Amino acid sequence: MDNKKSEKDLEVSSRRDFFKKTAVMSAAAIAGTSLSASEDDPAIMHHPKWGQTWGDPVTKNRYGVPSAYEHNVTRRNTKLLASGNYRASIAVTPIHESEGIITPNGLFFSRAHGGVAHVDPNEFRLMIHGLMKKPIVLTLDQLKRYPSVTRTHFIECPANGGQEWRGPQFNSLQFSKGFMSCAQWTGVYIKTIIKDLGLDMDKAKWMLAEGSDNSEMGRTVPMDKVLDDAMIVWGQNGEALRPEQGYPVRLLLPGWEGNLCVKWLKRLEFSEEPWYAKEETSKYTALKPSGKAIQHFYANEVNSTVVKPSPEKPWTDLKEGDVVEIEGLAWSGMGTITKVDLSFDGGNNYVEASLKGLVLPKCWTRWSYLYTIPKGFKHTNGKQLLLTSRAMDDAGYIQPTVQEEVDVMGVESVYHRNGIETWEVNEKGEVNHVQIRKV
């Protein structure tokens, strides 16, 4: 009961605040420019050069590229994660610049274990065998003749945020949470293919997925997922997969660790026993304080982040009384986002944010909260704002605090960190990455 009361109090005070501030807002604040009310804006008063000369012919850029002005919107990498001469490495997505719930193909995060392979689609073959009456080899054209399904799902590296178990390290949304992206995938359910192959359902418990790349990346998948929503995909946001995403074909296990979604796929084998591949033993296992490590840690748990503002997208151009949308992303590999709450004091007290747009299973979900900038970017408690989001999914999971998560998992597990994240807004409106925790 206490919780509900304070939630309502917060909502009422925030709404009252909003109406009060909007009533006294000046025209200059709305315009948000440095010009005084009487000055003329040269951008309006002069013909821009692009309006007075021919633009490009339609014959230019037959495959379109972004505006040259957008050149800072790119994947980025860091030496900390440079393993194998950047061949067993990752380049991360600029999610501070992301719009909606789809990542453009050229910005989708890129992770490889032996470099990005360039597969000749004419030589692509997919072999499916083991414990079945009719093993099968498919060409790309044959694979695409199966009845297709199209689904929008995020893919996340389970090491997203994994550099920050012991404390914040990246003053950047791109590096703190950009080990993930979201796309619309087209392919075929594996259950559609194997129902024709006479698989021994008594014996088949595990499926090996193996890539054709330099590292022959492989992982073991339980039959439960194969019979649920596991897909073999060739389409990404309406076109062929990019090489970085496994062209021509990858496995997609909606909601589960990115590395399980084996790229440059060549082979699926069914077996009674699991495989112990390198990337499910030496890596992608989460060590707990007991000394035991969690293996086969499949699903990326419920998570969220504030996108606007963020260290890259601060509030330095805003001042007291300005009304601004706080916006963010929430996602869960366990199901569908049901609630996102927002805190201004680092996760001590929350108000409920609004979900917006499509809310789909195992997919990025946008959330929003309209907010009036307080004096000095200070909370009513007198301290600088500490913006924290916290998501819930329809499986009933809620993000833990950093402390709650560390109390169970310790700080050495590398993978699957989904504790709430906090941005501190200083008196200039700059945004810095912090964590609220005891140690």
Added chain:
Amino acid sequence: MFKLEKSKLVISASAVSLVALFAAGCMGGPANYPKGDDIAGGVIYPIENGMTGPYLVNQTALDNTVYQGRVPTANELKAWNKDIQAGGVGLPEGEGSVEDGEAIYEAKCVMCHGDFGSGGGGYPALSKGNGAEGQKTLTNNRWKDPEAEGPSRYFGSYWPEASTMWWYIKDGMPHPKSKTLTNDEVYALTAYMLAINELEVDGEVVDDEFVLTKENFAKIKMPNKDGFEPKVHGPSGLDNVRKYFANPVNFGAIKVSESSRCMSDCQQTDKIVRIQNGGIDDFHPPMSVERSLPKNNEMMAVKTIKDPKETYQANCAMCHDSFLSPGSAEWKSYTRKGMKKVYKNAIKGTPGGMPAKGGSSLSDSDFKLVVDYVVSGKVK
């Protein structure tokens, strides 16, 4: 309900979660949104009434037989079905000694993985000493004391199965030139890994005389074999996984109902931990959200790195900093007969793991400038 799932339900008594999903689906929830737990603790959206979750499906298309492709030949199956399972199941005939393994390691692996597998330069360590001793460090956790020693995770101390090493060396090594080692070479390298990790085979610590074979492979003792949860091997493997992830406490997760989630006084502390010492900010390209036009539109052009030092840092430093570093004395034994062979090896790559042009896309003449720099330590 989908045919395959139904047949599994009838045949397999152990399909606990699928039975649960059936029951949950019948119990309701919002229309067309039946619920159940999947093996990883998440929600299943079964295909029912032409829908899965919010998506419409063509049930007829999914239920009919649409066989494509052909049956692989016996030779094709043999060519691709080369994975190795726990205990060495699937290993080919062959053998290799620790002594041979060391020689191959020195020729093909040391430049990246370091002396005796010590790692460095962005490549993982293969040993940090005795595996059984290393295994004892796995309970180290800089959890309450940030200054404490962390756990030491390497082949001997951490990996549950030796088959993983054999399989990965065969498929993925040497990293710039994979799938070039013979089966005997892989046995020898695996034997050398056992030796530098001081592991036991058939009760004896592996020494320099040891020879690893298909026959004695199953007798390798991995100190951390039982260090993983849930147990995935054996008839109850899948059930173990289902049970493990059905309990959020096992993996640091929290489940609550929407109405009882904490909305006030939720934090255990008000301590703010900030980024220490500036944190990590060597981002490439540097972080910027400017929307100014790049100078000379250079971002739109294919950039050729012509500064040999820059190429070295980007492509070569990770291995060469510790082996034949720029201007090092070690180069003398390679350049005694002139630069021709050195250029050729650099441009074409070597079996020892040097990738062609270090993986760069420079022209031959530009790359020779990089070679000159690595050999002499000076930019001409």
